Amino acid sequence: MSSTSPSRWAMISRETGRALTAVVIALAVALVVILLTSADPGAAFQTLLTAPLSSNRTMGLWIDDVAKLTLTGLAFSLVFQARQFSMGVQGQVYMGGLFAALIAMSPIGTTPLAIPVAMLAAMCAGAVYGFIPGYAKARFGASEIVSSLMLNYIAILVVNYLIRAHLAPAGTGQLMTAKFPETAVFPAILPGTRFDLGIVIALIATFVVWFLLYRTSWGLKLRLVGHNPKFAEYSGIRSSFIMVSAMTVAGAFGGLLGSVFVQGRAFGNLAQNFDGNLAFEGILIAIVARSRPLAVPFVALAYGYLRQGAQLMGIRTDVPTEMISVVQAIIILLVASSFSLPGKKFFTALLGKKSASVATPEAVK
């Protein structure tokens, strides 16, 4: 639609500018932290900025992160667009991971069906896990924030217990399962790296979520409920159905992320605490992307780069790992807050005065 382009481009450039400014400020703060803690700040800062590109392996790490951040960002975007604050992606990831692992370790795991069936199982498990807080809210008025957070703990602890007590190879004391058969693990796109099927799945998922939201009547209803629930009620849209279905579908994407985790080349098995809290960073991705699915991969690309750079800085330089977390947190804070630049007004006033004062002598002459 050509008529949308002016406002849309203005919005895209405004939002991109905002995100980039946040990144620049975050990097400046990171530089200060590095200067204060590192013996060789130049090298450390350079590592932060360039390390993800330093080898095929690190690029694989980066792209693997991007795929996962995209999926969790999409799951959060879906519920946020319906203005539901379900925080349940992490639990869905664990449930999805568990069911993907169960399929991978079953007889199906050695057949060519292993990958699709495991993914499907993971999505179903995630969907069920997303449905529960939605239903609890629609039926009993339970706050989805609380119930989904509690369900996260249940999922993590149940999965951890199952791994330790039942799924890990007996007698080894390992906190992970044995490696899945090769047929159940995503093929690498770049051999020897983590650059695998995950990124393809993430991009397909991006398209699917965009299509659901912007090309189907379900998506329009979902967005209308999110924009104004009273208007939705007035229009005859069944808000509770939309709410529950949005949380269920988002849950399926959370579950899919679980399968990408355990079947990706990074793991290829089910381990305790495998998500490393990445699932929660989807909140950040969704907020920065303003819950727009097509913006999610781009945000994930940029954020994943910084995230990987910071981690590599922690490994390769003398910057203490605690500081890495501080830098990451600052990046999150800055990017996520709908900040406006302090002093912007001051600068425009200054510039305005400047041009005025330049103009006046001219006029006097």
Added chain:
Amino acid sequence: MAPLLEAISIGKTYPGGTLANDGVNLSVSAGEVHAVVGENGAGKSTLMKILFGIEQPDRGEIRLDGKPVNFANPRDAIDHGIGMVFQHFSLVPSFSVYENVVLGSEPRNGITFDREEAIAKVRALSEKFRLAVDPLPPVGQLPVGQQQRVEILKALYRDARILILDEPTAVLAPQEVEELFVAVRALVAQGRTVIFIAHKLPEVLEISDRITVMRGGKTVGSVNAKDVTEDSLATMMVGREIALRVDRAKGRGDLACEIKALKLTAENGVTVAQDLNLKVYSGEILGLVGVEGNGQAELLEAIAGLRPIADGVVYLNGTSLAPKTVLERRELGLASIPEDRIARGLATGATIAENLIATRLADKRFVRNGLLDLKAMKANALSLIERFSIRSGGPGYAVGTLSGGNMQKVVVARELSEQPKLLLVNQPTRGVDLGATQFIWKSLTDARDGGAAVLLSSADLSELLALSDRLVVFYRGKIVAAFVNSDDLTAETLGTYMLGLSSQDPETMRAALQ
């Protein structure tokens, strides 16, 4: 006598290029009520924001007592004795009246807040200026009219010599408007000056001494209130002759909607309306008169399916509506223009095209197999934008980018895009400028002439009298009077029934209800 407050060739361009004020002049003398009128977007609010220091002018000068002044922020303006009451109040609902009034400049007793003195001061102020309000209860429990008085007291407590009231009557019921006017007169009698921003011309003519008319960011002129009529003022505002008169229905058709012994309750079980018996015929507009909160809005909500029916029945062309969902009612030919377009009638974040089909997501033209037909949506939006002259950037723009009048036109366009059988209308032109009002009235009468039975509720009595063929008055959830509209029927007559001051004999009422 030198004017107290002057604005001389004020210019203001907003970032984004909107020229909001372009050579605006305003001259207010001490001790007068000076009204500033104009359509939405005429630049009234911008001028007031400049006078109160919220915005700074790009060009021009403000003079107070003949001396140029420059308000960097509202604090400056307050220090110079200017007070402003916004349309949307800035009160703390959980704080008491006196706390709200003194907030920020509390009287002190040593280092502690001197509550006794604060209460005494607020009492004294409210007596002096005839702004009766009890200082003790929390503001959130007061009706809107009293909250407004608290806002005015706030300004007076800070020694405002000049009081700017931004559309003060928009939120008030008729008798509250009267009370406000009493207070305004008391203020002027004691030497204060009032600048009054308004829409409704009869009120402007009643209360003001001088009137400045704005149009398209410019001042059209200033006139003495006693020298102008409503019509000449309207012409100045709009720049062309406009007739705020509509043709009555030519004659009504068959019975369309029948309401029998209807009872409605609030969520907490309190009865909000009872014994409602009404017949609405196709081709007529039935006006629901009443001070807000007397059951009219609840009746419309119940018919629309947004509120359960406690007892009684509503028939639309013989079908009982109670068991039907909102969508099923719409399929039967029901359309509804809700009271508050932003809270209920639109999704401001969604596009115009999306808003225009939101109530028709089961329609095969726009949705097939669960997929949206974007082309049909766009074509639908373009044709409605054209038909209802909605000023917008295009179908893909968010509704929130439109002005109030154009937002309301989006609602009207959606509800009238197909000829309804029963049309529910609540506050169709609240906060809408004259040009759009004229257009919306025309759309309503067109729908009526197309055979719709129309139920119209409005806080604006002149609107009800202009549009309705019959009127019923609600008081405390009951119908207390009914009239066939005629030129003899006045707002004053309706007012006495609205306030429960007089009652109609059952025979007359029954005759008008048929």
